[in-house]
Amino acid sequence: MSITLSDVVVAFLLLSGGFFSLVAALGVVRLPDVFIRMHASTKAGTLGGGLIMAAVAVELWDAGVTARVIAIIAFLLLTAPIAAHIIGRAAYRIGVPLWEASVVDEWRGREDPAPPEELDTGPQRPTQPLPPPASGSVQG
Amino acid sequence: MMILPSVAEIGPLVAFAAILCALMLGAAMLLTLWRIARGPSLPDRVVGLDLVALLAVSVIGLLALVHHEAAFLDAALALALVAFLSTIALARYAVQRPRSGSRPERPEEEQP
Amino acid sequence: MDVLLALLAGLLTAAAVWLLLDRSLVRVLFGLALLGNAANLVIFSAGRLTAGAPPIVPVGAEAPLETVANALPQALILTAIVISFGLFAFALALVHRAHKDLGTADIDALHDAEPSPHADPHHSTPETGR
Amino acid sequence: MILFMLNLCLAVGWGFLWSDFSLSNLLAGFGAGYLALLASRPLYGHSRYFGTVWRALALAVYFLWDLLRSSIKVAWDVVTRRHLSRPGIVGVPLDARTDGEILLTANLISLTPGTLSLDVSGDRKTLWVHAMFIDDPDTLRRDLKNGMERRVLEVLR
Amino acid sequence: MAAAAHPSKAPPWFGPAFALPPAIAALLFALLLPTVSGGTAHEWTLAWAPELGVELAFRVDGLSLLFALLVTGIGAATMLYAGVYMKEHPRIGRFFLYLTLFMISMLGLVLADDAIALFVFWELTTITSFLLIGFTHDDPTSRRNALQALLVTGGGGLVLLAGLLLLGMEAGTLRLSQMDGAAVQASALGTAMAVLVIIGCFTKSAQFPFHFWLPNAMSAPTPVSAYLHSATMVKAGVYLMARFAPVFGDMAVWVWSLTVAGALTAVIGALWALRQTDLKQMLAWTTVMALGTLTLLLAGSESVSIAAAMTFLVVHALYKATLFLVVGILDHDAGTRDRRQLSGLLKAMPLTAAAAMLAAGSMAGFPPFLGFIGKELTYEGALALTALPWLSAVGLVLASACMVAVAGMIALGPFLGRERRSVAEHPHDPPFGMLIGPILLAAMGLAFGLAPALISGSIVQPAVVAVMGGPAEVKLVLWHGVNVPLMLGLLTFAIGIGLYVFRHRAIAAVDAVVTRLPTTGDAVYDRSLTGLKWLAAAQTAVLQCGRPRVYLAATVAVVAVAVLATLVVGGGLRWPAGNPTPDLLGVAAVVVAAAGTVLVVLTPSRLAAIGGLGMVGTAIAVLFLMHGAVDVATTQFLVETLVVVLLAVAMLRLPPLTRLPPRPRGTAVRDGLIAGAAGLMVTCVLLAVLAEPFDRRVTDFFEAASWPEAYGRNIVNVILVDFRALDTFGEIAVVAVAGLGAYALLRNDRVVPKAPADSLILRTALRGLAALLLVFALFMLLRGHNEPGGGFIAGLIAATAFALVTLGHGVDKARRAVGATPRAVALGGLALALAAGLAGLFSGGAPFEGLWMFLGGDPAAGDKGTPLSTVLLFDIGVFLVVVGSVLAIVFALEEEA
Amino acid sequence: MSPAMLLTLPIAVPLAAAIAAFFVGRAGGPQAARWVSVAGSAALLVVSLALMAEVWAVGPIAAQMGGWAAPFGITLVADVLGAVMVVITGLSGLAVALYAVADIDPARSRLGWHPLYMVLLAGVSGAFLTGDLFNLYVWFEVMLIASFCLLVLGGDREQLDGGLRYVFLNLVATVMFLSAVGLLYGLTGTLNMADLHVALKQVDSPALVTTIAILFVGAFGIKSAVFPLFFWLPASYHTPPVAVSAIFAALLTKVGVYALIRMFTLVFTQDVDYTHGLLLVIAGLTMVTGVLGAAAQTQMRKILSFHIISQIGYMVMGLALYTPLALLGAVFYLVHHIIVKANLFLVSGVAKRMTGSFELERIGGLYRAKPWLAVLFLIPALSLAGIPPLSGFWAKLVLVRASLEVESWLIAATALVVGLLTVFSMSKIWVEAFWKPHPDGDAAVTVTAPTRLETVMLVTPIVLLAAVTVIIGVVPQPFLDLAARSAAELMAPEAYVRTVLGAAP
Numbered sequence A: 001m002s003i004t005l006s007d008v009v010v011a012f013l014l015l016s017g018g019f020f021s022l023v024a025a026l027g028v029v030r031l032p033d034v035f036i037r038m039h040a041s042t043k044a045g046t047l048g049g050g051l052i053m054a055a056v057a058v059e060l061w062d063a064g065v066t067a068r069v070i071a072i073i074a075f076l077l078l079t080a081p082i083a084a085h086i087i088g089r090a091a092y093r094i095g096v097p098l099w100e101a102s103v104v105d106e107w108r109g110r111e112d113p114a115p116p117e118e119l120d121t122g123p124q125r126p127t128q129p130l131p132p133p134a135s136g137s138v139q140g
Numbered sequence B: 001m002m003i004l005p006s007v008a009e010i011g012p013l014v015a016f017a018a019i020l021c022a023l024m025l026g027a028a029m030l031l032t033l034w035r036i037a038r039g040p041s042l043p044d045r046v047v048g049l050d051l052v053a054l055l056a057v058s059v060i061g062l063l064a065l066v067h068h069e070a071a072f073l074d075a076a077l078a079l080a081l082v083a084f085l086s087t088i089a090l091a092r093y094a095v096q097r098p099r100s101g102s103r104p105e106r107p108e109e110e111q112p
Numbered sequence C: 001m002d003v004l005l006a007l008l009a010g011l012l013t014a015a016a017v018w019l020l021l022d023r024s025l026v027r028v029l030f031g032l033a034l035l036g037n038a039a040n041l042v043i044f045s046a047g048r049l050t051a052g053a054p055p056i057v058p059v060g061a062e063a064p065l066e067t068v069a070n071a072l073p074q075a076l077i078l079t080a081i082v083i084s085f086g087l088f089a090f091a092l093a094l095v096h097r098a099h100k101d102l103g104t105a106d107i108d109a110l111h112d113a114e115p116s117p118h119a120d121p122h123h124s125t126p127e128t129g130r
Numbered sequence D: 001m002i003l004f005m006l007n008l009c010l011a012v013g014w015g016f017l018w019s020d021f022s023l024s025n026l027l028a029g030f031g032a033g034y035l036a037l038l039a040s041r042p043l044y045g046h047s048r049y050f051g052t053v054w055r056a057l058a059l060a061v062y063f064l065w066d067l068l069r070s071s072i073k074v075a076w077d078v079v080t081r082r083h084l085s086r087p088g089i090v091g092v093p094l095d096a097r098t099d100g101e102i103l104l105t106a107n108l109i110s111l112t113p114g115t116l117s118l119d120v121s122g123d124r125k126t127l128w129v130h131a132m133f134i135d136d137p138d139t140l141r142r143d144l145k146n147g148m149e150r151r152v153l154e155v156l157r
Numbered sequence E: 001m002a003a004a005a006h007p008s009k010a011p012p013w014f015g016p017a018f019a020l021p022p023a024i025a026a027l028l029f030a031l032l033l034p035t036v037s038g039g040t041a042h043e044w045t046l047a048w049a050p051e052l053g054v055e056l057a058f059r060v061d062g063l064s065l066l067f068a069l070l071v072t073g074i075g076a077a078t079m080l081y082a083g084v085y086m087k088e089h090p091r092i093g094r095f096f097l098y099l100t101l102f103m104i105s106m107l108g109l110v111l112a113d114d115a116i117a118l119f120v121f122w123e124l125t126t127i128t129s130f131l132l133i134g135f136t137h138d139d140p141t142s143r144r145n146a147l148q149a150l151l152v153t154g155g156g157g158l159v160l161l162a163g164l165l166l167l168g169m170e171a172g173t174l175r176l177s178q179m180d181g182a183a184v185q186a187s188a189l190g191t192a193m194a195v196l197v198i199i200g201c202f203t204k205s206a207q208f209p210f211h212f213w214l215p216n217a218m219s220a221p222t223p224v225s226a227y228l229h230s231a232t233m234v235k236a237g238v239y240l241m242a243r244f245a246p247v248f249g250d251m252a253v254w255v256w257s258l259t260v261a262g263a264l265t266a267v268i269g270a271l272w273a274l275r276q277t278d279l280k281q282m283l284a285w286t287t288v289m290a291l292g293t294l295t296l297l298l299a300g301s302e303s304v305s306i307a308a309a310m311t312f313l314v315v316h317a318l319y320k321a322t323l324f325l326v327v328g329i330l331d332h333d334a335g336t337r338d339r340r341q342l343s344g345l346l347k348a349m350p351l352t353a354a355a356a357m358l359a360a361g362s363m364a365g366f367p368p369f370l371g372f373i374g375k376e377l378t379y380e381g382a383l384a385l386t387a388l389p390w391l392s393a394v395g396l397v398l399a400s401a402c403m404v405a406v407a408g409m410i411a412l413g414p415f416l417g418r419e420r421r422s423v424a425e426h427p428h429d430p431p432f433g434m435l436i437g438p439i440l441l442a443a444m445g446l447a448f449g450l451a452p453a454l455i456s457g458s459i460v461q462p463a464v465v466a467v468m469g470g471p472a473e474v475k476l477v478l479w480h481g482v483n484v485p486l487m488l489g490l491l492t493f494a495i496g497i498g499l500y501v502f503r504h505r506a507i508a509a510v511d512a513v514v515t516r517l518p519t520t521g522d523a524v525y526d527r528s529l530t531g532l533k534w535l536a537a538a539q540t541a542v543l544q545c546g547r548p549r550v551y552l553a554a555t556v557a558v559v560a561v562a563v564l565a566t567l568v569v570g571g572g573l574r575w576p577a578g579n580p581t582p583d584l585l586g587v588a589a590v591v592v593a594a595a596g597t598v599l600v601v602l603t604p605s606r607l608a609a610i611g612g613l614g615m616v617g618t619a620i621a622v623l624f625l626m627h628g629a630v631d632v633a634t635t636q637f638l639v640e641t642l643v644v645v646l647l648a649v650a651m652l653r654l655p656p657l658t659r660l661p662p663r664p665r666g667t668a669v670r671d672g673l674i675a676g677a678a679g680l681m682v683t684c685v686l687l688a689v690l691a692e693p694f695d696r697r698v699t700d701f702f703e704a705a706s707w708p709e710a711y712g713r714n715i716v717n718v719i720l721v722d723f724r725a726l727d728t729f730g731e732i733a734v735v736a737v738a739g740l741g742a743y744a745l746l747r748n749d750r751v752v753p754k755a756p757a758d759s760l761i762l763r764t765a766l767r768g769l770a771a772l773l774l775v776f777a778l779f780m781l782l783r784g785h786n787e788p789g790g791g792f793i794a795g796l797i798a799a800t801a802f803a804l805v806t807l808g809h810g811v812d813k814a815r816r817a818v819g820a821t822p823r824a825v826a827l828g829g830l831a832l833a834l835a836a837g838l839a840g841l842f843s844g845g846a847p848f849e850g851l852w853m854f855l856g857g858d859p860a861a862g863d864k865g866t867p868l869s870t871v872l873l874f875d876i877g878v879f880l881v882v883v884g885s886v887l888a889i890v891f892a893l894e895e896e897a
Numbered sequence F: 001m002s003p004a005m006l007l008t009l010p011i012a013v014p015l016a017a018a019i020a021a022f023f024v025g026r027a028g029g030p031q032a033a034r035w036v037s038v039a040g041s042a043a044l045l046v047v048s049l050a051l052m053a054e055v056w057a058v059g060p061i062a063a064q065m066g067g068w069a070a071p072f073g074i075t076l077v078a079d080v081l082g083a084v085m086v087v088i089t090g091l092s093g094l095a096v097a098l099y100a101v102a103d104i105d106p107a108r109s110r111l112g113w114h115p116l117y118m119v120l121l122a123g124v125s126g127a128f129l130t131g132d133l134f135n136l137y138v139w140f141e142v143m144l145i146a147s148f149c150l151l152v153l154g155g156d157r158e159q160l161d162g163g164l165r166y167v168f169l170n171l172v173a174t175v176m177f178l179s180a181v182g183l184l185y186g187l188t189g190t191l192n193m194a195d196l197h198v199a200l201k202q203v204d205s206p207a208l209v210t211t212i213a214i215l216f217v218g219a220f221g222i223k224s225a226v227f228p229l230f231f232w233l234p235a236s237y238h239t240p241p242v243a244v245s246a247i248f249a250a251l252l253t254k255v256g257v258y259a260l261i262r263m264f265t266l267v268f269t270q271d272v273d274y275t276h277g278l279l280l281v282i283a284g285l286t287m288v289t290g291v292l293g294a295a296a297q298t299q300m301r302k303i304l305s306f307h308i309i310s311q312i313g314y315m316v317m318g319l320a321l322y323t324p325l326a327l328l329g330a331v332f333y334l335v336h337h338i339i340v341k342a343n344l345f346l347v348s349g350v351a352k353r354m355t356g357s358f359e360l361e362r363i364g365g366l367y368r369a370k371p372w373l374a375v376l377f378l379i380p381a382l383s384l385a386g387i388p389p390l391s392g393f394w395a396k397l398v399l400v401r402a403s404l405e406v407e408s409w410l411i412a413a414t415a416l417v418v419g420l421l422t423v424f425s426m427s428k429i430w431v432e433a434f435w436k437p438h439p440d441g442d443a444a445v446t447v448t449a450p451t452r453l454e455t456v457m458l459v460t461p462i463v464l465l466a467a468v469t470v471i472i473g474v475v476p477q478p479f480l481d482l483a484a485r486s487a488a489e490l491m492a493p494e495a496y497v498r499t500v501l502g503a504a505p
Ligand code: NA
Pocket: F248, F249, F250, F251, F252, F253, F254, F308
């Protein structure tokens, strides 16, 4: 059995896809706060998924398959950041702390008023992980 | 145990890559599971769940490749489309709490 | 593979029963969800497994050209999944409502339908038995 | 957009001509169609289609490259023992106005290295971005505005 | 007060009107006397339940006729009497209804020749008796006594039923007149049948140890006591024993049971009668005595014993009915039944006194009353018994002596002596209607004594013939000559008069014995009932403990253990070959599913548990997928997603898992064992099934027919919408109802929509995403017949689209987007599916048979063209149901306050 | 009408009525839907009678859904048992629909009570008519989800609590059933019950077949509320509106019993000694525990609920004895019990309306105030207790005789003793609710319903069902005949199998 160029491409795509998927998971496990973890899952995860899908498209090499692969990748690219956005703002709103090594939080103090439903929800975030001032200044 | 299904029509290099990829995806799944179990915050778990769906799409892709079965991609497409919904719902669950007065409790098992 | 699935079905069943026996109605709901999965696995494995090969008649052919997966259990499971989903949704709504009206999601704290004899102020012996 | 559709029709027509609807042949048909349209350019008045194709391709390539870079960076941070990042949240003033522009900008920023859009302020003027490597917030702001936002606005406007 | 509420009294014609039918019946029965005494039996049969061989068969022989005359004759007298006695009672109509019903039942009982028909009437007498004993139901004692009578005689009735059924089986006929005694006695079940029948008879006829209910039954109005609990119903047992004498008469168990119980009952009844102060109670106990005597005599095999029984039956019926009615008059007109308060009423109530004394004379057995003849015969009969003749005779002498004393206390006590004014202002004889019955009956006691021939040949002898099952000579005469019975009779008088004279001392002596008795039947009854209630309560406390977790544990444990035990003991454990060989991805999926399961079980976090569930569902979907189940996997993904969404929406209001403590060790061990057993059961049975060969013929058919006959390439979808469309139809009904139900559960008048996600980015993205999803849904719907997809999947995707809109834009916008009430969509879909399903039926084919139409196509080239069919309509129905129901649930959960 | 029509309509009619009730309710106000229920159940009764007539005339009939021959498609089939059950469903359904006109308040109507009720009837009919095991599961689910909804609809606290108890235990039963179907399919490769009859003869693993049979005993045992799987029933049946209790009492457990009868005459007859022996033990214990449970209760509907259990024991006993006479008894008992038990619940509802409570302690005086109600109670109560000449008498008579014929003395004795205890229970209700004066004075016994129409609607079904009870009791032969033919078909299912599978198997 000979190894074709297509095989090489597919193998590379598969391996890199698997690698980035694993990286995403590792990131979610190892990185220090939820915001940083989302960097890993959103970027590496999407890339990993996209690469594997690309491998499928190359391996099966068919218009229908390619159309589906493109649709899947497009969809992932569209939804992953939105999901990250929704999770991220939720995390920020309920007061999930930033990693203590974070250098700046310009958002703090400038949040939009919560919608009515959320206004009278339980106690607001009791503490902020970062000391004021919340201007753009960089902390060492 | 076989490493790949006997019906595989793929070349040896691809097969080798597929095996490694499968191992990596499996490991990724279990790692993500650990994060879901561990938390500590609700958004942490939601991030984990979101990633599970993404990994599942990848797994289906791998299956389609290994089996040379285009039909499997329909499942992947459907999953990719709807997984987003559960992430949105869970994130909203994380941010919304019961109004004070009606129910005193809040999801106290997870630290904010 | 079927052996593995049988083991998995057993594990799912055991976990489901364990959860169903929990005090928290929320865990009971989780148990229900797992139980449905277990039953689906049972049907699926019982119809025997075929690797790959979705049961689709290729264009141009009158029937599948090779051995394809058994379509009947798939249809049965599809039906069962959707039914289980309906039942689960109902159970969820019921738990939700019960929690709202009864003020608890603790099964052991439910005493409305079957008041314990000691708690029931109206319990006593009617005359017919004297 | 009409030209894009026309281009697609040409690709399908190409498929009919060859009686071959394989992916490769359709891609070839699309390319041939593009060339044909390009050749008959004056017929379609002052269309931005021909440039947009290239700008969109450029955005895609830029973006994919960024995605790859960001993933590698994350990978590096993940696999190394120490977390080297200097994370934080910065506000990026938005020039994007329409919903679509904001959406695309925010999404693409999320997919590029080290930055993740968390929210848009209620007045739609600020995009709150979580970044992993902040040496100077203002530099970061400038990079984002000149990089991703500009390219998005170029494609969309 | 009751009278005020019902001002109208019963009209005076009430009693006579109800007395007329039994009187006529009595006359008609009397007309049968000549033929029956000539040896003819009149039969009348109507098929009733031929399937069971049950007939409404009636047969008038001597025995039946005797009883029929008693029932109708005394019935007429009682009706007449009751018309006056009860006239003030507001529910007199009901009273006469019951009484008449009873009479009919009793008549049926004594005339029935079919064992089952007899039992039917037997039970009816029990029920009417129950209603009559409890007639004064405001009184707790009445209610209690009615229930007691019902349970004792009803219980006996059921025993009797068993006996009758066995008898029917062994004798090969249910017809009493055709049962062959020899065959029955030869049967292995002979003794059992005899015992069962005896128990039935003993309870009904108040034989020791079931005698206690009868005196308690005296809480019924007096006419009832006179009629049911003296003259007729309580004789039903006696009747049946007489009826079965030809069948069982030679069996030792029969002879000994009847002898011992009869003698004991007679003595007990007599002694207890002595010590009563309530005249009605006194009469009741004398009835017990009489029933005992009758039972004792029926143990005999000689015709003289039977003749004695039949004669005594008549004697007793006449005097006892009279005396009851007299006591009723005293109660009614003198105001009390307490013998200690009644005296000197002779002047005020002369006719009543006359009736009482006439009856008492017969009761005491003085000549020339019929009672004398009866008593002489009784002694003769007792001496002719097979078992314990002398002992029985001694017992009867003792009992009869007591009767003499009791007769005195009833007939002399109230009327002689000093007149007392304390009880009633103006005691007087009752109106004619109340007197006619007792006087007539008492007079008959005298008349038949003087002219025994009036009844001996016409009534008693045919009865004896019927009981003996063969010819028998009966001669009733006042003077037998000097013989042992006469001596015993004289002894009886001596003792009896002595007892009357020294009655206070006699009563004290009996009381002394009675108070030392360890227990009474009544007390045993009470204790049984208490015991029963204790047992019931204890059992219920254990079984129906009110704790759902215990219910579930028990249910699962029972089934798991039963199934496992059956499999293991039967040797059904097998290990399959393992097919197909597991591959890496499969193993990985199983591991992930297992890990997810463990997470669900162990985590204290609800969200983590939901995550675990999601992983399990996803892993299983992957397992489905890798074994070729694309539609199933897709559906599983979609459903799993929706489950997560619903849980997430609902969970907002549900309490955390950490609120409750973990289960205690003991419970954990128990639950763990049960869970393990359940899991083991599933695995073991499944493995055993997998080890068997598989018959694939049904699937083979589907594969072969899917495209050529059902025009679909996706076999799974073709099964769903065509081969097994009925399943799918039922399934969408489930989904539609789930939507209705969840809506109903969650609906609230105060709609408080949960806030949408309030995100510009999400809202913007959703505009395109929702449209994309809907297009994808339609695509999946339309192509589902040939490739993965179909109504469910499309419906779930469309529902997802609207759910996303709900989350991002709020319920209101989502509602407007859907454009119709989700429940209406669901039911409209159901209607469409139903219509599509029935289209085939109403166009002459089968239900759910697809009607196909092809557009274009080239048959020559094997291209059928674009198919349009009811099958597609059906699938669209499925789609609408799924969309509508899911949205109904999502919206309801969202809006739920 | 064609067999296909006759077999489809009993399912389609109530479903169409359900849909109509929903839309009529939306268009014409919630109370308009009541009459759709009445019309739907009346129509069901009519079509079921037509079905019965056809089955009586020609024997078992079958229709292949979609025109796909058995065992490939789904077969609807009616033998005498199936047809009788559908007729009884129509009858009790109509009675309860009439009662519901007055009993179900507008709030519950608005929430969709009537469509749900009709779906319940459709599910029950489907379960009785299907010849396919998985399809039976589907109809069970239709019935179950409708019953869930009806049980908790408009629920107060008690109803919700009862609903939880009912729902979770029944869901477990459902999963058991589903798994058992899957396993049996895995063993035989078929789902058609007639085909299973044939296929299981060729399966050479008796222990496994018996094991699966026991799993079915478990699943259907829960549904039919036998010992020791009945807990869910007394925990919930007393909580919903009376109309719901009544229809549940009439039909739901009977579907379980029907399924047991069907499976253990048609499919699982390989190891009768073991399976039916086990069923006999279950039957005896069910009778006893049920009736003792009733003896411990002081609330009318709880007493009646426990009696359902004890009566189920009788039916299972008929199946377990597995002789023609015993099956005759079981079928007769099914019919009798549906009518009588529904009626008792209906009467209890009227009694409650008049006295203010189901609790025997707190009520009384009905006998004096409402003698007609007393009669209407006595008829079903005495029938339940097996007093002649009412329907229950024949039912018990046959079963006792059947047990005596096979010399099962213990079960015969049990049946008789339990009969006596049933008398005890019924007389307890009689004594407490009817004879005893009302604790607040008999003036506390009031009118039944706000309007005259509603009073009529409450009483009409009770009279109807009582009349049927009396008719069966007084003229038992036609019904015995029916049951006998049914029993003959069950004992020798070849005709059924031939009808379903077409040519000789
Ligand atoms: Na029931």
